[in-house]
Amino acid sequence: xxxxxxxxxxxxxxxxxxxxxxxxxxxxxxxxxxxxxxxxxxxxxxxxxxxxxxxxxxxxxxxxxxxxxxxxxxxxxxxxxxxxxxxxxxxxxxxxxxxxxxxxxxxxxxxxxxxxxxxxxxxxxxxxxxxxxxxxxxxxxxxxxxxxxxxxxxxxxxxxxxxxxxxxxxxxxxxxxxxxxxxxxxxxxxxxxxxxxxxxxxxxxxxxxxxxxxxxxxxxxxxxxxxxxxxxxxxxxxxxxxxxxxxxxxxxxxxxxxxxxxxxxxxxxxxxxxxxxxxxxxxxxxxxxxxxxxxxxxxxxxxxxxxxxxxxxxxxxxxxxxxxxx
Numbered sequence: 225x226x227x228x229x230x231x232x233x234x235x236x237x238x239x240x241x242x243x244x245x246x247x248x249x250x251x252x253x254x255x256x257x258x259x260x261x262x263x264x265x266x267x268x269x270x271x272x273x274x275x276x277x278x279x280x281x282x283x284x285x286x287x288x289x290x291x292x293x294x295x296x297x298x299x300x301x302x303x304x305x306x307x308x309x310x311x312x313x314x315x316x317x318x319x320x321x322x323x324x325x326x327x328x329x330x331x332x333x334x335x336x337x338x339x340x341x342x343x344x345x346x347x348x349x350x351x352x353x354x355x356x357x358x359x360x361x362x363x364x365x366x367x368x369x370x371x372x373x374x375x376x377x378x379x380x381x382x383x384x385x386x387x388x389x390x391x392x393x394x395x396x397x398x399x400x401x402x403x404x405x406x407x408x409x410x411x412x413x414x415x416x417x418x419x420x421x422x423x424x425x426x427x428x429x430x431x432x433x434x435x436x437x438x439x440x441x442x443x444x445x446x447x448x449x450x451x452x453x454x455x456x457x458x459x460x461x462x463x464x465x466x467x468x469x470x471x472x473x474x475x476x477x478x479x480x481x482x483x484x485x486x487x488x489x490x491x492x493x494x495x496x497x498x499x500x501x502x503x504x505x506x507x508x509x510x511x512x513x514x515x516x517x518x519x520x521x522x523x524x525x526x527x528x529x530x531x532x533x534x535x536x537x538x539x540x541x542x543x544x545x546x547x548x549x550x
């Protein structure tokens with residue numbers, strides 16, 4: 225498996241160079257178009273035994289380098305590729321290395337939920353820093369506290385404005401924002417305030433890593449169009465339970481929006497059963513062919529403009545947080 229990515233013609237010391245990992249090729253190309261820069265040239269090779277090999281075909285000595293790679297399925301392969309890319313840049317004497325991770329895998333393993341289990345999100349943070357990254361740019365971490373797992377600067381962005389803008393333009397009548405669980409209530413409240421919609425929350429219990437149970441709903445959804453917004457959709461168990469519950473309580477249309485379309489295991493089948501009016505996600509993770517073929521009314525929103533501007537601000541040593549106040 226070989227991939228020659230982009231062109232780069234050198235330049236002054238400190239020039240920005242953006243490289244694409246294999247899981248974020250399309251997003252990187254969009255970001256580079258936004259920034260009006262070429263994609264850094266590199267070659268990714270896979271040896272017969274499965275080992276990953278990366279060679280940079282640009283001179284990165286003294287440059288400000290960004291490598292864009294979501295650690296999405298296959299998670300371990302994507303993560304290992306990111307680590308090798310960072311190490312490659314470090315050994316090639318890049319001046320500064322920013323790991324741009326639109327989707328941060330292992331984010332759900334952010335604490336010891338029971339005895340004798342790891343905190344893998346912290347382990348991954350250590351690996352990225354040890355590989356040689358100087359900073360991290362990521363989006364909608366499953367748990368905000370993961371920022372504190374890193375011993376290097378982390379710029380944590382949100383796609384909330386991208387999703388909110390879409391639903392604002394869609395102008396769903398008689399809308400109510402439904403939080404899929406109590407943990408997302410703060411985010412759901414922010415969406416409700418932004419969209420001028422009512423708010424409801426589902427009382428959910430997680431039975432296992434793949435199974436949840438929506439027990440009851442707090443708030444009124446009868447005769448209303450429900451908007452369910454989340455940071456990610458993995459197996460779609462939470463969404464299906466929520467959809468069945470709100471429909472049982474008299475909801476009409478059901479609109480779903482999420483930043484990260486992980487869509488693992490039975491997700492596509494469950495999305496079919498949920499009978500959504502619209503399924504809306506961003507391009508932090510490439511949407512697979514199965515999702516395109518099985519899920520109706522898919523809308524993919526791009527975060528390229530947002531991430532591109534963040535990369536520009538990092539390169540120019542300007543504030544990222546100011547981006548969300550403008």
